[in-house]
Amino acid sequence: MRRILFVGAEALPFAATGGLGDVLGSLPAEIQKYAGDQVDVRVIMPLYRAVSDAYREKMETIYESSVKLSWREVYVGIRKLEHNGITYYFVDNEQYFGREGKLYGHFDDGERFAYFCEAVLSCLPYIDFIPDVLHAHDWQAALAVIYLKVKYKKDWRYGRVKSVFTIHNIEYQGKYDPYILGSLFGLGNEYLPLMCYDGCINLMKAAIECCDMVSTVSPTYAAEIKSPTFSHGLHHELIKEQNKLRGILNGIDYDLYNPETDPIIAANYSAKAPAKKAANKKALQEALALPVREDVPMIALISRLVAHKGLDLFTPIADKLLEQDIQLIVLGMGDEKYEDFMHGLEGRHRDKARCLVLYNRDMSKKIYAACDIFLMPSKSEPCGLSQMIASRYGAIPVVRETGGLFDSIKPYYEENGEIYGNGFTFANYYSGELFERTCAAIGLWHDKAKRKKLVTKIMKTDFSWGASAQKYMQMYDELF
Ligand code: GLC
Numbered sequence: 001m002r003r004i005l006f007v008g009a010e011a012l013p014f015a016a017t018g019g020l021g022d023v024l025g026s027l028p029a030e031i032q033k034y035a036g037d038q039v040d041v042r043v044i045m046p047l048y049r050a051v052s053d054a055y056r057e058k059m060e061t062i063y064e065s066s067v068k069l070s071w072r073e074v075y076v077g078i079r080k081l082e083h084n085g086i087t088y089y090f091v092d093n094e095q096y097f098g099r100e101g102k103l104y105g106h107f108d109d110g111e112r113f114a115y116f117c118e119a120v121l122s123c124l125p126y127i128d129f130i131p132d133v134l135h136a137h138d139w140q141a142a143l144a145v146i147y148l149k150v151k152y153k154k155d156w157r158y159g160r161v162k163s164v165f166t167i168h169n170i171e172y173q174g175k176y177d178p179y180i181l182g183s184l185f186g187l188g189n190e191y192l193p194l195m196c197y198d199g200c201i202n203l204m205k206a207a208i209e210c211c212d213m214v215s216t217v218s219p220t221y222a223a224e225i226k227s228p229t230f231s232h233g234l235h236h237e238l239i240k241e242q243n244k245l246r247g248i249l250n251g252i253d254y255d256l257y258n259p260e261t262d263p264i265i266a267a268n269y270s271a272k273a274p275a276k277k278a279a280n281k282k283a284l285q286e287a288l289a290l291p292v293r294e295d296v297p298m299i300a301l302i303s304r305l306v307a308h309k310g311l312d313l314f315t316p317i318a319d320k321l322l323e324q325d326i327q328l329i330v331l332g333m334g335d336e337k338y339e340d341f342m343h344g345l346e347g348r349h350r351d352k353a354r355c356l357v358l359y360n361r362d363m364s365k366k367i368y369a370a371c372d373i374f375l376m377p378s379k380s381e382p383c384g385l386s387q388m389i390a391s392r393y394g395a396i397p398v399v400r401e402t403g404g405l406f407d408s409i410k411p412y413y414e415e416n417g418e419i420y421g422n423g424f425t426f427a428n429y430y431s432g433e434l435f436e437r438t439c440a441a442i443g444l445w446h447d448k449a450k451r452k453k454l455v456t457k458i459m460k461t462d463f464s465w466g467a468s469a470q471k472y473m474q475m476y477d478e479l480f
Contacts, residue, residue: 004135005134010045116140287366300374317434331359
């Protein structure tokens, strides 16, 4: 039996800020389901304050000790919980993870996640789970791969552990001042060449070098990050290591995102019986005090309001789009300039637009269920889950052809009465193309027969994890 340990900063339903939480909350169970008793997949993450008491009460403390990180000696507690058929471990330390508010983005994140990674590696013999594969996700878990290679492999108990490092977004690399290599990360100056890149400590770069396999979350992104346009400086590194680079498209959790059973939305519906989708639109129009009309297309944008999500394409065309008979719903927070723009946009179009500058998972589901067209004009997108969720809820995606968007949404066209593709796509980073494709989607929506055909097809497109779980197993097999 192959033992796999996922190491990452967030996992649903315990604590999450974005797509990483979705993936770590669903992929382990999917691999387990696919490979059955050939595999034992477990997950380890920090025990944040945000993890609810309902889960905490069910946890069992299985290990308590301390770890040494440079000159610090700090408490570590490991709590264990079985959830959805998967064993989850939580690293408990009040000082680092017991804080109110955001999961990360704190001044001492470098120290917090160095501690987390050291705690993960040091506890393995005592929790009786030395994995065959340590599968670390994003920069917060990069040091687990690095410490394994440079420190722990010398211990016979860790000698056979292989490592995989998955990049969910290459933009966030974990960069620090080289002066803190010893005092914070506990590594001697002989590791400067490994740890440093472009004058900074770069945790992602070092993990790419140390791991046995590096993967990212779509085949197209795996190719893109070898070029300077997408790599945020790491293309040389990825070209050097390309033999061990893989791209596997994410899926979505089909139980969590299921319009047929979702308890959050106003009315349940399915690809076979889509009529009740309209009740969700009506409920949202009422809740947001928009005119209640079935005959107006509702367009949604649910996104972090940051540049790489394509906000610079959306903002110049938003007013022009709203000259048409449409409704627009925006949900998300981010950079102040975009948040301000959204407030202004709503102010100028009180009868048509609602811009909710907040993030709320339940609200996002209500919008997916209500909207007809979903915009995702990302400048870069490692995978993107929203286009898949929108599709499952019957909204027509309009996306830019990049990363996982390119791999999951194919352009719609019709030939001899047959329809092809599952959305509207455009190639260039140009707001005119976003405008034109959105108008094309609006045009199609007004043609009831065509709309019905396309929406049914979109809702039936398979974005479940099945095929990808198999690819993860194949990748693990390649390591042995
Ligand atoms: C990151 C990426 C997103 C991806 C998610 C899960 O949030 O930006 O594209 O879907 O990770 O892998």
